[in-house]
Amino acid sequence: MANEIEEFDALRKLLALKRHEVPPPGYFDRLPREIHVRLAAARQPQARPERRANPGPNWLARLLSLAETQPVFLGSLGVAVCGLVLSGIVYSHRRVETATPILPELVKSAPPMQTLGDLQNLPTHEGSSTNPVLPYSPAGLRFDGSWLNAAPASTPPVGR
Amino acid sequence: MPPTDPVGAEPSPPEAVTLPLAEQEEDALVAQSLAGKLEAYDELIRRYQGRVYTTIYNMTANHEDANDLVQEAFIRGFQALGSFKGDSSFYTWVYRIAVNKTLNFLKSRKSKTMMSLNDLDLSAENDPDLVALISEQTPRRDAALKELQEKLNEALLKLSETHRMVVVLHDVQGVPHEEIARLMDCNIGTVRSRLFYARQLLQSHLANYLK
Numbered sequence: 001m002a003n004e005i006e007e008f009d010a011l012r013k014l015l016a017l018k019r020h021e022v023p024p025p026g027y028f029d030r031l032p033r034e035i036h037v038r039l040a041a042a043r044q045p046q047a048r049p050e051r052r053a054n055p056g057p058n059w060l061a062r063l064l065s066l067a068e069t070q071p072v073f074l075g076s077l078g079v080a081v082c083g084l085v086l087s088g089i090v091y092s093h094r095r096v097e098t099a100t101p102i103l104p105e106l107v108k109s110a111p112p113m114q115t116l117g118d119l120q121n122l123p124t125h126e127g128s129s130t131n132p133v134l135p136y137s138p139a140g141l142r143f144d145g146s147w148l149n150a151a152p153a154s155t156p157p158v159g160r
Numbered sequence: 161m162p163p164t165d166p167v168g169a170e171p172s173p174p175e176a177v178t179l180p181l182a183e184q185e186e187d188a189l190v191a192q193s194l195a196g197k198l199e200a201y202d203e204l205i206r207r208y209q210g211r212v213y214t215t216i217y218n219m220t221a222n223h224e225d226a227n228d229l230v231q232e233a234f235i236r237g238f239q240a241l242g243s244f245k246g247d248s249s250f251y252t253w254v255y256r257i258a259v260n261k262t263l264n265f266l267k268s269r270k271s272k273t274m275m276s277l278n279d280l281d282l283s284a285e286n287d288p289d290l291v292a293l294i295s296e297q298t299p300r301r302d303a304a305l306k307e308l309q310e311k312l313n314e315a316l317l318k319l320s321e322t323h324r325m326v327v328v329l330h331d332v333q334g335v336p337h338e339e340i341a342r343l344m345d346c347n348i349g350t351v352r353s354r355l356f357y358a359r360q361l362l363q364s365h366l367a368n369y370l371k
Contacts, residue, residue: 008359017309023213023223039235072345
């Protein structure tokens, strides 16, 4: 200990210089008044327009202020949150592990897959919601265009 | 002719003799502040503003930042006075708020290193430690106090926030190890090791001024 004091003796003397640094004259006379004003302003938050225009999250402000007064509490809260997240991750992994054995049974019970030949032998259809294109069949056209044949008008145009 | 009391009026009770705020105990001032008496809180501010300011200023090396943080610490102290249980002194409690505010501020300010120098008070020239340092032990006898101030602040700013806080509290403010441990929420061994490490770093940074 004595060695340490001797070792840093010059440094401690130099650091003593810091004790003599003082703020601008009159600063400490003004400080209580300035704090007073800010306290009064903080007591009437609804009177401040910027506060009304942009209300911040109240719980966040409370949490931050708690960090300043009781950092241990906030630390333990952080540990608890981390623990919850970790347990959530572990729990979700366990659920996935228990779910995997069910899959092979589902595969076994599924109908056999159709081959390409089976698909080619499928009956033709006349259009569906998934295939709106109708097969071409000139003999059985549903639209023969007969009603387009124009006939002469039986009455003269108005005004003649 | 002396005024006569109105008929039927009860005699007023004698006024309780109250001490001026400046002479009252800290507990009494805290109780009055809790009751919303701002004058009592002003007195508490007056008592501790010097020490709180000096610590924060030495941590930030900037008067404007220190001013903001001192104000915020005392405002927070007033707002949270309801949670003050009295198991420590009000001074320790508000000092702790200031320390935490300063450390949080410095962590968020990482990139900015604006430095401003406050003037030295007149008693600095009579400080035997300083006189010895400048006129006898140091090879750079022509080093001005201003230059020393700058170099010292630069060296302090090179330390981490926690190491700087320990040096400022112990070597500048004279706060004992046990109190620093309470203020910084760590054990005494950590305080001692941080102090030793910080002094070693400062010594290496200020080698030219300490030979």
